[in-house]
Amino acid sequence: MTPTQSLLVVIFAPLLSAVLIAFFCRQRHGLAAAISVTAAGAIFVFSLIAILATGTDVVHASSAWLHFGDFEVNKGFLFDDVAKTMLIMVAFVGFLIHVFSLGYMADDPARGRYFGGLSIFMFSMLGIVLADNLIMIFVFWELVGFSSYMLIGHYLNSDEAAAASKKAFIVNRIGDLGFLVGIVYAYWHFGTTNLSEMGGYVAGNPDLVKISIAALLMCGFIGKSAQFPLHVWLPDAMAGPTPVSALIHAATMVAAGVYFLIRIDFLFPQEVLTLITWLGASVAVYAGFCAYGQNDIKKILAYSTLSQLGYMAAAFGLGFPGVALFHLITHAFFKALLFLGAGSVIHGCHHEQDIFKMGGLLKKMPITAITFLIGTLALCGVYGLSGFFSKDAILIAGGLGNTPIFYLLTLGAFMTAGYMGRLFWIAFLGQPKSEDASHAKESPLTMLVPLIVLAVLSVAGGWMGYWPDFLGGLIKDNLDHLHHMDHYYAMHKKVLIFGSAAWIVGLVVSFFFYGAGAKEDRLEKKAAPIYGFLRSRLWFDEVYNFYVEKIQQRFALLLNFIDIFVIKGIFVRGSAGIVGLVGMCSRSLHDGNLHTYVYWFLAGLILLWAVASGLL
């Protein structure tokens, strides 16, 4: 079996599963789950086969898909080192989350639809990972948008989920508009959308890099990875089932924006990179603040995801795409772990999501609690865990490249530790604060095994030295480059001190400020205005709502009025009316009576006579 064939299996297994489920298994839930999980397993196995078969080689297979005159759309794989690293992460985390879903969704009445959605998501995501040209990426980009829409809106009878799914879709569409224009511009500029061909042109002539193309393509990233100012959809997307939040809105899809940037990093000039750095750093800090105003365990994690995506964007903008990829991979492990842990907690507490109604879960659900703690520590960047290595590298890159960014990101690290500490101490320690929490039981094995595996990866995922040769080449290159920069050792020490201070101070302060298993938010009681400010999330939603409701909607009404009265009323109806009137008049001439015709004939004669004699 050639690597290309294995990759074809990888990409078509989930599609086949989705088709089978959509046509035959909508009501046969058990069968649907089995098919979907088998497909996810097959993806993982065949990804491994493809990676082992290629080793460190780059596989590039491409063939024509569509012709429009001179314009040709290709379908193909660009299976290089970055794609391999991403593929194995998506396949593995995806498989674990499928297994977790078996337990989490066991009682859901629409499991068939859910697993079909997961399969179509895996298909689209793998398409983005493997695609070798911008148009194919765009097609799969829209498909992940669709699957995200479908899975956020899984709970059909909840208005919140319906609104959130629409919001996610529409906000993404705004970014995708820029993306699409960027693709057209790139094709116009380079004459191709193939990634390696464009890379070749740019390598040959660096002047070909254009700010406008990079900025337009960046819009797609901003929408998908929920960066400023399109970040508003991600927290709302938590209305979907928790494994979906883990898979799509933490580990893979939102990271696809960053992955896309890494794939086309040769197109980015310094100006756009700087912009991305500032965007990323500001989201990292902003989301950290917002997380303090949330009580819903999933929303806190959603803001944490936003903040970590900001770190990735900052790393990319600082000129270290490999470091961004590194953080993407380690983040996928520990954030999937945290979300699945939250899922396990929510499952145990009978769908209670408010952390102030949990408490004491460490005793009730020890395995969930311990794995969640590992995830928390990895996220905070405790020395030796995966998050430490990637975040450390980002901070060093910031410190060596751009000092204000370094301080912003360090502030973000303090915030991260603070809100994660708040979450952990309140939800897992102390006494149960509600009926549901006091009856919490440890989750079944299908949910615990993924947690344990992910906990192991959250600890060990960052040990670059143990990664096989054929994975993470870009990461190793970038880290190597970083290690040989001037002042690396001084900066490394500084980051080690700041980073460790961040998690120690964050966790300890949150412990003493909020208290273990607190019943209510102390910040809310002591400093209501500050809490209200944090809860308001800088009024982004309100501003957007105001814009849509008061400005866009009025403009739309005006256009509608013009459409109905001017275009439809005057032009369309008016011209139709005139023609109709002429028709009515000429029809009345035609009554079938011979005498009428004779009179008209006479009238015609008189007219002719009048004209001929010059009277008229």
Add this chain to the structure above:
Amino acid sequence: MTVGLNAFILLAGLLFAIGMFGVILRKNTLVIYMSLELMLNGVILALVAFSRYNGTMDGNLFVFFIITVAAAEVALGLAIIVALFRLRQSVMVDQLTSLSR
């Protein structure tokens, strides 16, 4: 005694007018048809009179053609009216209004 041209023109005009009013006012297709012939005859009479007073044969020649064509036309027209009657059992124009549909 000679009859002046004016008398011929007057007679021809009268014939034409009678024919025209017949066409306009009568309902029976046959009568309308006869009235049409009457109008034709009025014109023929005028042509003959002009020919006579001009002293040429042009008008007379024209009249021969008209009479020949009119004979053929009458044969055809009557045949159409007969066929119409067979189809509709009526030759009254106010009942033959199917063109309006």
